[in-house]
Amino acid sequence: MPISTLRPLAAAALLATALPALAQPGPASACLFIYHAGLHTLPDGSLSDDASPTAQQRYSRLLREARQRITDTFGAPQASPLVVFFSQPQGFGRYRLNAVRSAQFIGSRACVLMGPKGQNVDALAHELVHAEIHHRAGALKRWLQLPTWFDEGVAMQVDYRPRYTLPADDAAKASQVRQLNSFGAFFAGDEQTVVRNYARARYEAAGWLARAVGWAE
Numbered sequence: 001m002p003i004s005t006l007r008p009l010a011a012a013a014l015l016a017t018a019l020p021a022l023a024q025p026g027p028a029s030a031c032l033f034i035y036h037a038g039l040h041t042l043p044d045g046s047l048s049d050d051a052s053p054t055a056q057q058r059y060s061r062l063l064r065e066a067r068q069r070i071t072d073t074f075g076a077p078q079a080s081p082l083v084v085f086f087s088q089p090q091g092f093g094r095y096r097l098n099a100v101r102s103a104q105f106i107g108s109r110a111c112v113l114m115g116p117k118g119q120n121v122d123a124l125a126h127e128l129v130h131a132e133i134h135h136r137a138g139a140l141k142r143w144l145q146l147p148t149w150f151d152e153g154v155a156m157q158v159d160y161r162p163r164y165t166l167p168a169d170d171a172a173k174a175s176q177v178r179q180l181n182s183f184g185a186f187f188a189g190d191e192q193t194v195v196r197n198y199a200r201a202r203y204e205a206a207g208w209l210a211r212a213v214g215w216a217e
């Protein structure tokens with residue numbers, strides 16, 4: 001229904017709901033309008049809100065190491081997402097972002113947004129694999145068909161953080177993660193549950209890759 005046909009009170013209520021979202025745009029808007037966000041472009045093409053040479057060298061080294069890890073695991077990356085490093089936990093400019101990291105896909109554009117709490121090789125390589133899957137599977141196919149547990153499980157193959165190692169006594173239950181096909185199902189629950197989902201997804205995807213494409217676990 002067009003907003004002009006709503007009763008004035010209802011229209012005002014609708015605007016009141018929508019306006020805070022417009023005032024504090026999130027990661028999808030940041031990805032869409034990234035070239036208008038006043039960021040600095042690094043020699044490797046990534047973007048940063050930090051102009052200091054020390055920070056930029058650190059970001060470029062991190063990107064090199066993450067890409068190398070993907071090459072060592074899956075072969076040379078084919079995707080070329082926009083990688084953005086930002087230094088403030090709340091985001092950059094007017095964009096409110098996750099202080100750790102997120103991968104955003106707007107049509108064919110992929111953005112990997114790395115906050116100050118996520119600037120390590122594990123987290124960056126993980127997000128770059130999401131971009132790789134997006135690129136190779138195609139946006140629509142990924143969105144419609146790829147189960148979240150599988151998307152996360154493949155990304156976890158380059159994420160070596162020990163907290164996501166499956167405890168030996170949980171291996172028999174790991175396949176339960178295959179029921180978590182949607183984003184909402186995978187990320188439901190407390191932190192401990194989500195960490196367990198990641199660990200199970202890493203384990204299950206490694207097994208699937210070994211069987212399906214002869215990938216060495």
Ligand SMILES: [Zn+2]
Pocket residue numbers: 126127130151152155
């Ligand atoms: Zn992920």
